[in-house]
Amino acid sequence: MASIIEIKGLTKRYASGFEALKGVDLNIEEGEIFALLGPNGAGKTTMISIICGIARASGGSVTVAGHDIVRDYRGARTAIGLVPQELHTDQFEQVIDTVRLSRGLFGLPRNDAYVEKILRDLSLWDKRNNRIIELSGGMKRRVMIAKALSHEPRVLFLDEPTAGVDVELRRDMWKLIGELRQTGVTIILTTHYIEEAEEMADRVGVINKGALMLVEEKTALMKKLGKKTLTVVLADPMKAVPAELAEWHVTLHADGHEMEYIFDTQAERTGVSSLLRKLGDLGIGYKDLNTKQSSLEDIFVSLVHQEKAV
Amino acid sequence: MSLQNFHAIASIYKFELHRFRRTWLTGLLVPVITTTLYFVVFGGAIGSRMTEVDGIAYGAFIVPGLIMMSMLTESIFNASFGIYMPKYSGTIYELLSAPISATETVIAYVGAAATKSLMVGTIIFLTAHLFVDIHVAHPFAMAGFMILIAISFCLFGFILGIWAQGFEQLQVIPLLVVTPLTFLGGAFYSVHMLADPWRTMTLFNPIVYLISGFRWTFFGRGDVGIEYSLAFVAAMLILCIAIIGWMFRTGYRLKK
Ligand SMILES: Nc1ncnc2c1ncn2[C@@H]1O[C@H](COP(=O)(O)OP(=O)(O)O)[C@@H](O)[C@H]1O
Ligand SMILES: [Mg+2]
Numbered sequence: 001m002a003s004i005i006e007i008k009g010l011t012k013r014y015a016s017g018f019e020a021l022k023g024v025d026l027n028i029e030e031g032e033i034f035a036l037l038g039p040n041g042a043g044k045t046t047m048i049s050i051i052c053g054i055a056r057a058s059g060g061s062v063t064v065a066g067h068d069i070v071r072d073y074r075g076a077r078t079a080i081g082l083v084p085q086e087l088h089t090d091q092f093e094q095v096i097d098t099v100r101l102s103r104g105l106f107g108l109p110r111n112d113a114y115v116e117k118i119l120r121d122l123s124l125w126d127k128r129n130n131r132i133i134e135l136s137g138g139m140k141r142r143v144m145i146a147k148a149l150s151h152e153p154r155v156l157f158l159d160e161p162t163a164g165v166d167v168e169l170r171r172d173m174w175k176l177i178g179e180l181r182q183t184g185v186t187i188i189l190t191t192h193y194i195e196e197a198e199e200m201a202d203r204v205g206v207i208n209k210g211a212l213m214l215v216e217e218k219t220a221l222m223k224k225l226g227k228k229t230l231t232v233v234l235a236d237p238m239k240a241v242p243a244e245l246a247e248w249h250v251t252l253h254a255d256g257h258e259m260e261y262i263f264d265t266q267a268e269r270t271g272v273s274s275l276l277r278k279l280g281d282l283g284i285g286y287k288d289l290n291t292k293q294s295s296l297e298d299i300f301v302s303l304v305h306q307e308k309a310v
Numbered sequence: 311m312s313l314q315n316f317h318a319i320a321s322i323y324k325f326e327l328h329r330f331r332r333t334w335l336t337g338l339l340v341p342v343i344t345t346t347l348y349f350v351v352f353g354g355a356i357g358s359r360m361t362e363v364d365g366i367a368y369g370a371f372i373v374p375g376l377i378m379m380s381m382l383t384e385s386i387f388n389a390s391f392g393i394y395m396p397k398y399s400g401t402i403y404e405l406l407s408a409p410i411s412a413t414e415t416v417i418a419y420v421g422a423a424a425t426k427s428l429m430v431g432t433i434i435f436l437t438a439h440l441f442v443d444i445h446v447a448h449p450f451a452m453a454g455f456m457i458l459i460a461i462s463f464c465l466f467g468f469i470l471g472i473w474a475q476g477f478e479q480l481q482v483i484p485l486l487v488v489t490p491l492t493f494l495g496g497a498f499y500s501v502h503m504l505a506d507p508w509r510t511m512t513l514f515n516p517i518v519y520l521i522s523g524f525r526w527t528f529f530g531r532g533d534v535g536i537e538y539s540l541a542f543v544a545a546m547l548i549l550c551i552a553i554i555g556w557m558f559r560t561g562y563r564l565k566k
Contacts, residue, residue: 014566052407055566074315074409082407088400097328104321105408147404 003027004079004155004186005051010060012046012210020046022210023060028155028188033181035201035218036190043210044190045085048157052082065154078106081153085160085190087140091133095124098132099146106151118146121176138169145176156180158189162196174200197221226266228291230275232259235285244282248275312411319410319418326392326422341380341430342437348376349441352498363500366529369442374524375497376438381431381456382463382492382517386484389423389467394474397564406565412558420468424460431456444528452527458543459520465550472557472564491517501533516542 005028012021020043028034036044049055051062053073061068067075090098099115119125122142127135132143141161148156158177162170177187177200191197197204198218205215214221237256248271250261263270279286330337352372363371396402405415438444446452474480495517501509512518513534522532523539532539557564 049566052403053565054403054406056561074411077407077409080407082403084400084403086400088403090401091399092332093325093329097325101321101325102404104317105404105410107315107317107409109317 002030004030004065005188006063007047007051008061010047010050010062011058012043012050012055013058020210021050021058024207024210024212026205026212026215028186029203030154030186031181031184032202033177033187033189033200035197035204036188036207037192037194037197037204038190038207039192041209042207044207045159046210047207048082048084048159048188048190052080052157053077074107078151079154081148081151081156083141083144083148083156083158083161085163087137087144089132089140089143092131094129094131095119095135095143095146096128098143099150102147103150108151114152115150118149121179122146123172138165141165141169149180153185155186155188158187160190160192162191162193226264227262228265228293230261230263230272230289230291232261232279232286233257233288234259235287238284242282242284244278245275248278250275312413313417315408315410315414318408319414319421322415322418323422323425326419327425329392330388330422330426337426337430338433341384341433344380345376345434345437346441348372349438364502364529364531367442370444370528371500371525372498373435373438373442373444374528375492375495375521377431377434377456378459378517378521378524379489379492379497380434381427381459382488382520383484384427384430385423385460385463386467386470386488388426389420389464390471390474390480390484392419392423393468393471394480397471402564412555415558416465416468416554420461420464423464423467424457427460427464428456431460446528447530448527452524455524455527455539455543458547459524462543462546462550465547465554469550469553469557472554472562475563488517491515492521496521496533516546519543 005026007024007026010021010024011019013019024043024047036047038044046055050057051064051069053069053076057070062076063069064076065079067073067079069076096115096119099119100110103111103115116125119128122145124139124142124146127139132140135143145158145161161173161177165173177189180187189196189200201218203215204218204221206213206221231253234257238252238259239256241250241252241259248261250259252258253260261271261275263272276289349369352368361368396405435444470480470483494512495515496512501512501518501522504512519534519539519542522534523536523543524532526532526536526539556562
């Protein structure tokens with residue numbers, strides 16, 4: 001498979017001086033679904049905005065389908081459909097008019113049959129003559145998808161497609177993305193939900209604070225991310241971790257009242273029972289136990305530690 | 311200059327005219343009513359005491375000024391809203407991400423806005439015919455002048471729309487600068503009727519040259535020579551194009 005998008009050393013410094021991207025290198029393969037996973041403010045939207053022509057890069061280069069996004073912007077942009085994060089629509093216009101406008105903007109002649117197909121696929125056909133202001137938020141998002149698909153793009157960017165949408169739309173969105181993939185469209189979506197990346201993506205890139213931390217096949221990543229934290233609420237507070245517990249790498253929290261152990265749910269031996277046994281042997285009493293799925297934040301923290309360790 | 315995405319130009323142009331058409335009734339009625347009011351007040355009440363200015367019946371004398379006044383404000387408002395609204399609503403993302411050049415964008419938006427202000431100018435011209443006899447001395451020059459004015463003030467409006475960061479800024483220039491300058495620019499009187507120093511000061515008002523030039527196409531004479539008027543319009547066109555070029559090159563208030 002050939003790379004349809006090649007990003008090299010991409011940096012972005014906003015006018016405020018804030019460095020939103022710190023040298024990102026990334027290749028996207030044609031036909032894949034790539035999920036860009038990262039917390040709010042990681043730089044996901046900034047990266048998409050640069051590729052699509054909405055923001056300027058401070059350094060580095062990007063090609064889309066072999067076209068440089070600055071020198072050959074027409075070639076690059078023709079290949080791209082963009083559904084931005086925010087709902088931006090021409091409120092007073094009719095659905096079908098704005099979809100036709102989008103197609104024209106991207107240099108294609110009018111094609112009513114194609115526009116009808118898109119609107120039907122997105123359950124918008126009945127609403128085609130409605131003014132956009134009359135539609136619900138979910139419907140507006142569908143209109144934006146219809147606009148992005150109107151010029152038959154080879155690459156589709158979906159910036160947080162399911163943030164703040166209801167369950168039904170989320171399910172429809174996942175279905176639609178699956179169908180688009182069948183037709184060979186490359187899809188790049190951003191999200192801060194691990195489950196979403198898990199559900200749909202072939203590959204996942206994790207971005208934090210403007211730096212791409214890793215890019216992996218989804219299955220490999222899910223193994224890494226399948227971590228849980230065990231919290232042991234201690235009967236008596238502890239000043240330091242006893243040397244006997246070194247192999248579990250436990251940490252103390254809440255002024256020594258709590259002990260945390262991070263374990264891998266997919267591992268053959270999680271180490272939970274051996275830890276508890278050891279606590280019993282050492283005569284360390286505890287009042288409560290609980291486990292929770294590591295949050296994205298925890299995962300970033302552990303990823304950062306891993307990087308340092310390497 | 312990069313011209314090749316003609317589908318985009320046509321689509322934006324049609325979309326913008328469609329936007330105007332949504333409010334066509336007010337869009338067309340307003341100039342008709344305004345013109346009628348001006349004729350009742352200036353043509354009827356005042357004109358009956360003034361009879362002639364520079365050898366032209368007062369009613370006819372004010373027609374070029376009236377057309378010019380409406381066209382200037384229409385052009386600025388339409389063009390500035392045309393590009394400001396997508397910025398305000400956020401839909402500009404699509405324009406910025408489309409394979410369309412700066413030249414194509416400007417042709418489409420300015421073309422649509424200029425079309426509308428030419429329609430308004432024409433309506434006022436026709437409405438004026440109901441009140442006074444007008445004989446146009448240089449009809450082709452008149453049409454050409456109207457087109458040039460529409461384009462240059464739409465370019466100006468386009469700049470304003472990109473620059474503006476709020477509705478107030480959008481309105482401030484047309485209402486506080488252009489309209490007063492038009493009133494003082496000889497829309498309703500001849501600069502020759504003023505005594506110095508007002509007369510000399512008036513010559514610093516750029517609108518004087520526009521109204522005078524336009525009046526020349528009607529009556530074969532104006533307050534200043536037609537060559538000055540044409541030079542002024544040409545200078546304005548070049549300046550606006552240069553500013554817009556710079557705005558697109560630097561992404562000024564368009565791209566992050
Ligand atoms: N126009 C801007 N000026 C200055 N800083 C910005 C601007 N836009 C975004 N940022 C900052 O850049 C960082 C990345 O933002 P963004 O790309 O929107 O993140 P994400 O989409 O991953 O949530 C954030 O810290 C944000 O505050
Ligand atoms: Mg974002």
